[in-house]
Amino acid sequence: MGFSTDNPKGFVLALLSSGFIGASFIIKKKGLRRAAAASGIRAGVGGYSYLLEPLWWAGMITMIVGEVANFIAYAFAPAVLVTPLGALSIIVSAVLAHFILKEKLHSLGILGCVMCIAGSVVIVIHAPQEKEISSVQEIWKLAMQTAFLLYVASVIVLVLVLIFHFAPRFGHTNVLIYTGICSLMGSLSVMSVKALGTSLKLTFEGMNQLIYPETWFFMLVVLTCVITQMNYLNKALDTFNTAIVSPIYYVMFTTLTILASVIMFKDWDGQSMASIISEICGFIVVLSGTILLHVTKDYDRNSSRSMHASLSPNLTARLCSGNGELPKDVDEETGSSEDICLRRQELY
Amino acid sequence: MGFSTDNPKGFVLALLSSGFIGASFIIKKKGLRRAAAASGIRAGVGGYSYLLEPLWWAGMITMIVGEVANFIAYAFAPAVLVTPLGALSIIVSAVLAHFILKEKLHSLGILGCVMCIAGSVVIVIHAPQEKEISSVQEIWKLAMQTAFLLYVASVIVLVLVLIFHFAPRFGHTNVLIYTGICSLMGSLSVMSVKALGTSLKLTFEGMNQLIYPETWFFMLVVLTCVITQMNYLNKALDTFNTAIVSPIYYVMFTTLTILASVIMFKDWDGQSMASIISEICGFIVVLSGTILLHVTKDYDRNSSRSMHASLSPNLTARLCSGNGELPKDVDEETGSSEDICLRRQELY
Incomplete structure (x- = not known):
């Protein structure tokens, strides 16, 4: 066990962060509903009346607060601890949706929540200590290790192959292409976010890091990675059902980030x-819980259909048969695609 | 981490034990199918032709071997380790059923298997060491602690109240009555099985314990508890669907045994x-995985119906409306009710 002074803060x-982000979905959705009731036009069909609804803005601000908290968390604790805890935002929003929006939470969804919590507890208990870092150059040295350079190189090659070879051919039929690009870039996003966050933390503590070019380089990397990631995430969500994209993306992204x-x-x-194995098991449990929550989310709306669509072994084959066949509840859930690209578990 | 010399054996x-017991279901079912094909009469409707089928007997022997291994395991490792590992027999039988009997394993069932394994690993890593015990009197002293005597007394009172007050009134409408009796008695069964097993282990090691009356007393307790348990388990399975009885029973029984x-x-x-919390989380994960496996077992046969029947919050109300409404796949699964009462996770 044992925590450094920074780990508890992180x-x-x-x-x-999970609390804020989870709550923000609900507040925004309540705002969207109210706006739709007032104007008679839903955001999903092109209305923008939600921009006049204070509740929607309250949700937006809650989300930004959550994202900032998440960003700072990476400066204080290892990604191995912070990233899996992101799953808790899904629980918060599922539970709040049940009580505030009166959306029925499926019994298996409750099981998913219990698992996410149990897995998170195991991860927190065995999380490694955050290493002491005193300058951005130290992070730079970590990034310049042969092993990590090899990882970055393989990610870049894979992403380029996916973008230029596979995306034009299979992007619209295979859900793994776009989500793969997002997840690979996402792992680099988090690493650079952590580097930048640590530099800013040091700067605020009085050790100015903005004088070093490395800090600005990391900022550039953050921007590039996040923009690429958001771009392809939008494509994925435009092409496929959220219920399919979210769990696949969450699993791939979290795994690659931890790696x-x-x-x-x-x-x-x-x-x-023992600690490492416990962490991995905890992580697998959180992933399983997340999948279970996502998959059972739509059970009551269109029971066996979405179940098969979501976890069928021949997912690709089914998706080939056209998107129209699958329920597309994008607008129902977040109101507009601008919202979706800001949704937390899809950003990082 | 750290194991005593005995823990790895246990x-x-x-x-x-889980491997043998899991496999035995499959072998027996194959035997039953072959017998039914040969005679044209299924065990479920009263045929006994399976008694002439060698495969059925092979399954029976496999099961007995598994039960004996389980019994010995309790003599070497703490119940906190051995009991939750029983869940692995469900995985073995689910996986073998998929490959050998060609029964389709639902995708969520696979998730359940993954969870059972992850939870078991966490439990094994953090399991406590088996205490050194050198005579049956030592166990006797442990059983005579005030705290444990209080536990035994409350169990006995609860069981008597359930048997004489609740069972005649609600036994046929509320699934918790019979399964509660089984689970409460089950926790005493395991404790006495462990006491007896340890005594026999010591006897085989050269320290004869059969000369002490305590050994014989424990044997008497084992017999009483196991017979009561089997009797009420049969009643539970005769009255309600296996898909409902199994997960409820497994959760209650395992929790009480660990307590x-x-x-x-x-x-x-x-x-x-940290170890204790990890163990509890691992245990919760195994329970969740087991529930998931049981609940999704019948999804493909009669999808949304059994889902609601199995985990509905107003279970009792539904059961009140009559058993005929629920699919009763007892004979389909194990061939006869004699088999069922020998099924491992229901025995202890």
Whole structure:
């Protein structure tokens, strides 16, 4: 067990972040409903009346607060701890939707929540300590390790192959192309967000890091990665059902981020085998819980149909047969595609 | 981490036991099918031709071997370790049913298997060491602790109230009555099985324990508890659907057994808070996985109907409306009710 002085801060920030982001979905949706009731035009069919609805803006601000808390959390605790805790935002929004929006939570969804919590507890108990870092050059050195450079190089090659070879051919039929690009870029986003966050933390503590070019380089990387990621996430959500994109994306993105963090920040150095295995199991449990929550989300609306659409082994084959066949509840859930690209679990 | 010399033996025995018991279901079912094909009469409708089928007997022997391994496992490792590993037999039988009997395993069922494994790994990593015990009198002393005597007394009172007050009135409408009796008795069964197993282990090691009356007393307790348990389990399975009885029973029984073991054998003494919390989380994960596997088992046969029947919040109300409404696949699954009462996760 044992925490450094920073880990608890990062942990609390990650929890707050999940709370804010989870709540923001509900507040925004309540705002969208109210706007639709007032104007008679829903956001999904092109209305913009929600921009006049204070509740929608309250939700937007809640989300931004959550994102900022998440960003700061990465400066205080290892990504291995912060990233999986993001799953808790899904629980918060599922529970609030049940009580405030009166959306029925499926019994298996409750099981998914229980699992996410149990898995998170195991991860938190065994999380490694955040390494002491005193300058951006130290992070730069970590990023320049051969192993991490190899990881970055493979990510870039894979992303380029996916973008230029696979996306034009299979992008519209295979859900793994766009989500793959997002997840690969996402792992680099988080690493650069962590580097930038740590630099800013040091700057605020009185050790100005803005004088070093490395800080600005990391900022550039953050922007590039996040923009690429959002661009392809939008494409994925425009092409496929959220209920399919979200769990696949969450699993791939979280796994790759943890892999990147373990390579770059050597999170597992000095940890016992038992702790590492416990963390991996906790992580698998959180992933399973998330999948279960997502898959069962639409059970009551269109029971066996979405179940098969979401986790069928021949997913691709089914998707080939055309998107129209699948329920597309994008607008129902977040109101507009601008909202969606700001949704947290899809950003990082 | 750290294992005593005995823990690994208990662990391997528990694994073997789950393998044998899981496989035995499949072998028996194959035997039943072959017998039905040969005679034209199914066991479910009163045929006994399966008694002439060698495959059925092979399954029966496999099951007995598994039960014996399980019994011995309790003599070597704490119940906190052995009991939850019983869930693995469900995985073994689900996987074998998929490949050998060609029964389709639902995608959520696979998720349930993954969870059972992840949870078991966490439990195994953090399991407490088996305490050194050198005579049956030592176990007797443990059983005579005030805390454990209080536990036994409350169990007996509860069981008597359930049998004489609730069972005649609500036994046929509320699934919790019969399964509650089984689970309460089950926790005492396991404790006495462990006491008896340890005595026999010591006897085989050269320290004859059969000369002490305590050994014989424990044997008497084992017999009483197991017979009561089997009797009410049969009633539960005769009255309600297996898909409802199994998960409820598994959860209650395992929880009570761990509680009893923690009180009697002080399994958690000297363990760190982190280990205890990890164990509890691992246990919750195994339970969730088991529930998921059971609930989704019948999804493909009669999808949304069994889903609601199995985990509905107003279960009792639904059951009140008559058993005929629910699919009763008892004979389909194990061939006859004699088989069922020998099924492992229902025995202990």
